[in-house]
Amino acid sequence: MHPAIQGLITIVIGVGGCIGYFYFSNQFLDKVLFPARGPNAGRNINRANMIRPWLFLFPAIVALGLYLAYPVVETLRLSVTERIPGGGSEFVGFANYAQMFSEPKFWEAMRNNMLWLIIVPAFSTAFGLLAAQLTDRISWGNVAKSIIFMPMAISFVGAAVIWKLVYDTRPEGQDQIGILNAFWVAMGGDPQTWLTIPYLNSILLMIVLIWIQTGFAMVILSAALRGIPEETIEAAIVDGANPFQIFFKIKVPQIMGTIVVVWTTITLVVLKVFDIVFAMTNGQWQTQVLANYMYDKLFRANDWGVGSASAIVIMLLVTPILVWNVHNARKEMR
Template sequence: MQQLFFAVLTMIAGVLACALYFFGTNFILDRLLPSKGLSGPQASRNLRLTNAIRPWLFLGPALITLTVYLVYPVIESIRLSFHGRSGIEFVGFRNFIWMFNDGEFRQSIFNNFLWLLVVPALATFFGLIIAALTDRIWWGNIAKTLIFMPMAISFVGASVIWKFIYDYRPEGTEQIGILNALVVYFGGSPEAWVTLPFWNNFFLMVILIWIQTGFAMVILSAALRGIPEETVEAAVIDGANGLQIFFKIMIPQIWGTIAVVWTTITITVLKVFDIVLAMTNGQWQSQVLANLMFDWMFRGGGDFGRGAAIALVIMVLVVPIMVWNIRNANKEMEGH
């Protein structure tokens, strides 16, 4: 209850602080540069100045936050990647040479590649299919709400839920994990699913697919509803069946939105950390880049140089996709 109390108190304090800041800064600006009650060049000058300053009052906190929590960490990570364990001794490219020769780093790259192949594809596919199907049934909005609900759960919370699904108890004892309970019910032997090398990656991917399908469904459902009815009606008149309309009429018209959803999920996959940390902590060959970075940066005494080098690899992989995603989203907006 104490944690809940402080969480609610923090939210209330944050909202009140934001309201006080925006109302307060606008009040001060209007008093320093009044335009009411004045006439002539002075009023015009004050009005121009307030119009120029006011947007920065709203953007200022966001820009300061981005600088402190994004720009500075990027610069500091670049600096640390060329330094040793303590971040003081300059070692040049030694951290990068170690990284590309390290077996665990290569395993992490391979696992991230698997995640990139599977998660965005399946989450987008399931989201698209569900969006198309739920638009055709009367209880579609209820179904969408249920499917979107995992988006409200943190990655760690979702991992705890799926830990109960994958839970393993020795053979002969009662299985509380849903998956093993079903296996035993049908005459099989229980397995410690998350400890199976290679295959455990796919069991972890299911969690992220479960979460991200709701996101894909909402975006793609909106895109499908934006398709002009005239094109669908024309296809029906021409004798096209449901599958032909879906794949040859609807999909091409929302392909840009599908690409944006795909790349957004791809960025999430490249940064995946919480699920692996909560489920396996990178054991049994399930390590990914973000978890490996965390291990080197904060565990075992911490090696800031190696941790920063791995962080830069993640950034280099994420930034091009993010830039492409923003450009594609802007094109979509221009089209509407």
């Protein structure tokens, strides 16, 4: 069957099935199971209303449970087992973790991930805040915002190609076609193969993600800046504060909450970063990160135990943010 037709059928079945499910299950509840008539009408209506939320929630709960909650548990189980040739698996305790911790590649990935965690959110938020503050004050600010925001729409793989061209190298003596080397040579340096120089290459990969995430930070922070009460700023101006003081002492403290949100959201993106490293260096030249390390283990080395163990490490790194978010959400609901 042609995939396009298959896709069309899936849409029809998915959408139609969904609507049909909700319609008929509601009908069934109201008309057959607990009809709102007869001697028990009042009790039936109450009962129906107790069940109805679960009808509405049922498909989502099944999908969430199956596709997100169950995998967490299953990955945890896989990380403490080893596959036996010919099917089945046996419990091996923390052997997978021990094996992973003894691999230098893992520690390289950890070290790089920590660098990513510090640098990318910091610079994206800082650039985003700068762009938000500056573009809010000029007439063509919206155009500027659109352009800075645009990389959000570009895939990590597309961004990888874009930046690989920026970092491209030609032998000495030829014209450089990568802008970075063109600058470098114009300044009097020798052409460098940037992506093979350890530490620097990780930074260069981070620049790609900073380039993508700055737009996100800018949009959120720009809205927050606009939400600041005018009076506080006017009062500061009357008291003789200069623009820098207004920005750092009046505005930034008032949007601190939003800055934290932006920071943590970008942190989440960083922890899962995979495509950029996969497409640009594939973890060579000491640029490995956890997500790519995991992919290597799972699908190249075919070692589910160690792969799952590294996935659990990513999960552990995410957990503080998870707890913090849930805590905040609950506080807000009260």
